[in-house]
Amino acid sequence: MQIYDLSKENSIVNQFMAELRDADYQRNRLLFRNNIMRIGEMMAYEISKKLDYAARDITTPLGTSRINLPADDIVLATILRAGLPFHTGFLNVFDHAGNAFVSAYREYTDDSHTEVGIHVEYLATPDLGGKTLIIADPMLATGGSMELGYKAFLTHGTPKRIHVACVIAAPDGIEHVKNSLPADRTTVWCSAIDPALNEHKYIVPGFGDAGDLCYGGKM
Numbered sequence: 001m002q003i004y005d006l007s008k009e010n011s012i013v014n015q016f017m018a019e020l021r022d023a024d025y026q027r028n029r030l031l032f033r034n035n036i037m038r039i040g041e042m043m044a045y046e047i048s049k050k051l052d053y054a055a056r057d058i059t060t061p062l063g064t065s066r067i068n069l070p071a072d073d074i075v076l077a078t079i080l081r082a083g084l085p086f087h088t089g090f091l092n093v094f095d096h097a098g099n100a101f102v103s104a105y106r107e108y109t110d111d112s113h114t115e116v117g118i119h120v121e122y123l124a125t126p127d128l129g130g131k132t133l134i135i136a137d138p139m140l141a142t143g144g145s146m147e148l149g150y151k152a153f154l155t156h157g158t159p160k161r162i163h164v165a166c167v168i169a170a171p172d173g174i175e176h177v178k179n180s181l182p183a184d185r186t187t188v189w190c191s192a193i194d195p196a197l198n199e200h201k202y203i204v205p206g207f208g209d210a211g212d213l214c215y216g217g218k219m
């Protein structure tokens with residue numbers, strides 16, 4: 001399984017990441033969502049370099065121009081709720097893509113808040129058979145949401161390639177994806193790999209709860 005970490009190379013993404021992580025900046029939800037969206041746009045651009053291309057003749061008012069255009073049939077999938085602004089960033093770039101949504105939320109299953117269960121409830125997707133599936137979710141912590149989201153999408157066809165796109169990944173999450181998605185057809189993209197999860201299964205240093213930072217707390 002290939003893994004691309006955008007932080008390996010200096011780019012403007014570093015500034016978006018610094019603002020996302022900064023507890024003061026985080027008070028501005030509009031900025032938080034916007035930075036997630038902008039990372040989605042940058043990551044989509046990087047993924048676009050790995051697609052298949054086919055030449056097409058485009059008629060201009062003055063002649064013909066041959067251009068290599070993406071040949072992949074892309075479906076942009078996301079996991080509600082924190083995935084929404086990230087998905088928007090991808091859709092700003094891959095505006096011809098199909099779209100798929102699944103809901104998954106983590107809930108503690110014990111009083112000490114150290115074990116999480118994941119609930120999948122809503123699924124809306126086009127046929128995924130033979131498609132290039134990009135699953136955008138900002139946090140890859142335990143990897144449980146990604147696995148269950150992927151398995152829900154699989155009920156609607158087997159994609160040709162899978163790109164797992166996240167903002168921050170933890171080593172546990174990457175390992176989980178390696179073991180639960182087809183490693184020969186899956187690529188993981190992230191803007192940082194943070195060292196660990198804390199006892200509540202949050203990524204450390206991470207930036208906190210992505211869904212709450214985008215949309216506020218939930219009961």
Ligand SMILES: O=P(O)(O)OC[C@H]1O[C@H](OP(=O)(O)OP(=O)(O)O)[C@H](O)[C@@H]1O
Nearest residue numbers: 081082105106140141142143144145211
């Ligand atoms: O790798 P995991 O351990 O499964 O954690 C990652 C999940 O956590 C967040 O969602 P969350 O469950 O907080 O739901 P939300 O988007 O509604 O906040 C995030 O968007 C991922 O879906």
Ligand SMILES: O=c1cc[nH]c(=O)[nH]1
Nearest residue numbers: 141202203208209210
């Ligand atoms: O650190 C984490 C882990 C899972 N989900 C989040 O939103 N943040």
Ligand SMILES: [Mg+2]
Nearest residue numbers: 209210211212
């Ligand atoms: Mg959350």
